[in-house]
Amino acid sequence: MFQLQVDENTARKMMQDSIDKRVEELAQEKFFMTYKELSEYLNISKPVIEDRLIKNGLPFYKAGSKYLFRKSEVNNFLDQMTAQMSATNNDLKFFEGLKEDN
Numbered sequence: 001m002f003q004l005q006v007d008e009n010t011a012r013k014m015m016q017d018s019i020d021k022r023v024e025e026l027a028q029e030k031f032f033m034t035y036k037e038l039s040e041y042l043n044i045s046k047p048v049i050e051d052r053l054i055k056n057g058l059p060f061y062k063a064g065s066k067y068l069f070r071k072s073e074v075n076n077f078l079d080q081m082t083a084q085m086s087a088t089n090n091d092l093k094f095f096e097g098l099k100e101d102n
Helices: 008-028 035-042 046-056 071-083
Strands: 032-034 061-063 066-070
Touching: 032 035, 032 071, 035 046, 035 066, 035 071, 046 071, 066 071
Parallel strands: none
Antiparallel strands: 032 066, 061 066
16 A cells, blocks of 8 residues: 655645645636627627627626626526526527526
């Protein structure tokens, strides 16, 4: 059997390094995305975002004429949307499932 012994200081340093790395990753994550960033994130066009996501209830915020999208809300919205899809109803361009809820 394989045994690994690590002293407490080494273990604490490894844990702190891991925590620091994750905190830095979270700090680099953007809280809001623009239309362009959302389009790149989802790899779909702005018209599809407008026609299929926003019209189905995707939350957005306006700052003047600029639309902003919270990444966590986008992910939650897509989780809800895809949960309603099936093998025969799985094309985002034709999805109409959430409109009744709005």
